[in-house]
Amino acid sequence: MKLCIASGKGGTGKTTIAVNLALALGERAELLDCDVEEPNAHIFLRPEISGSKEIYTPIPLVDLSLCTFCGQCAQICRFSAITMVAKKVLIFQDLCHSCGGCTLVCPTGALSEGKRQLGEVSAGHKNGLSFLSGRMRIGETMAPPLIRQVRAQADSRKISIIDAPPGTSCPVIAAMSGVDCIVLVTEPTPFGLHDLKLAVEAVRLLDIPCGLVINRADIGTDEVYRYAQQENLPVLLSIPFDRRIAELYSEGKPLIEALPVWRETFLQLYEDIDQLTQAHKEKVHA
Ligand code: SF4
Ligand code: SF4
Incomplete structure (x- = not known):
């Protein structure tokens, strides 16, 4: 089972859900922090880190x-990462998407393979729960290849819980694509609803079953619930706005460790996600 916890906007409690779900499942699971621009799952999980690896492209x-200055490399590069200026070939490393097209078309073998660091991936564990986290190099702009590297290192025998970056752009799609189920975390406010709609559009394009977790559920209006009903999106869990929960978050403490009553709730959340996934598979194969 590969599961992605995402949200249309930051600050909805996405990481809280991912960390607590992973902790509830324990050694059956692996938590992948794919919010590579700002990874923060480790703050709540406090894992023992066993190693880190630099990732290059x-x-x-x-x-x-x-070089004969024929210009073919510049012509084929759709990202304008190579250009010719007089008798010079300029390569803008940060624009390069590593497609290899320029090297393929170069008629003289003047282009060879170098590398650029994307960031690093750290691995660790907490009481049998496995943990992977990607962190982009400062100044790096391309998150998707690093996210794919984090996912490539996942243990296929475990339930992968992917903490996605916020938003709906390419990094989120890299975190979501190919998973069995997506949980969108939102809040019942006009901003929450606006960003949820964008996230749902992205999920629908991927044709992956999806359910909602509504955080701070008793603030705002019931518009998110009405939208969920209208779009046939199951509300898997509602978490009330609670001072104690907010305090735990600000102290970086997981909910289920401080308030064990929540462990059953998160185990039930997983059961509901599993059912949603199975129902989708049956529908596809019918
Ligand atoms: S590898 Fe692809 S993206 Fe990078 S410079 Fe060459 S053609 Fe452009
Ligand atoms: S690097 Fe190769 S393709 Fe580019 S201008 Fe030189 S010879 Fe031509």
Whole structure:
């Protein structure tokens, strides 16, 4: 089971849900922090980190002594990462998407493979629960390849719980694609609803079953609930606005560790996610 916890906007409690669900499942699960621009699951989980690995992406390097300045590399690059200026080939490393097209078309072999660091992936554990976390290098702009690297290192024998980046752009799609179920965490406010609608549109394009967790459920209006009904999105869990929960969050303490009564709630959440996933599979195969 691969499961992605996402939200249309930041600050909805997405990481709280991911961490508590993972802790409730314990050694059956692996938590993947794919919010690589601002990973923070480790603050709540406090895992023992066993190692980190730098992650690189290939970029072209030019040997001017072999270059005939034909310009074919610049022509094929749709990201404008290579350009010709007089008798020079300029490579803008940060724009390169590592497609390899330039090296393929170069007729003289003047381009070889260099590398650019994307960031690093750390691995660890907490009482049998496995943990992976990606962190982008400062100044790096491309999150999707690093997110894919975090996911590639996941243990396929465990339930993967992916903490996605907020929003609906390419990094979120990299975190969501290919999972069995998506949980969208939202709050019942006009901003929450607006961003939830964008997130649901993205999920629908991927054709992945999806349910909602409504955080701070007793603030705002019932518009999110009406939207959920209208769009046939099951509300898997509602968490009330509670001072004690907010205090635990600000102290970086997981809910189920401080208030064990929530453990059953998160185990039930997993059961409901599993049922939703099975129902979708049956529908697809019918
Ligand atoms: S590898 Fe692809 S993206 Fe990078 S410079 Fe070459 S053609 Fe452009
Ligand atoms: S394709 Fe190769 S030979 Fe042509 S300009 Fe680019 S690096 Fe030089």
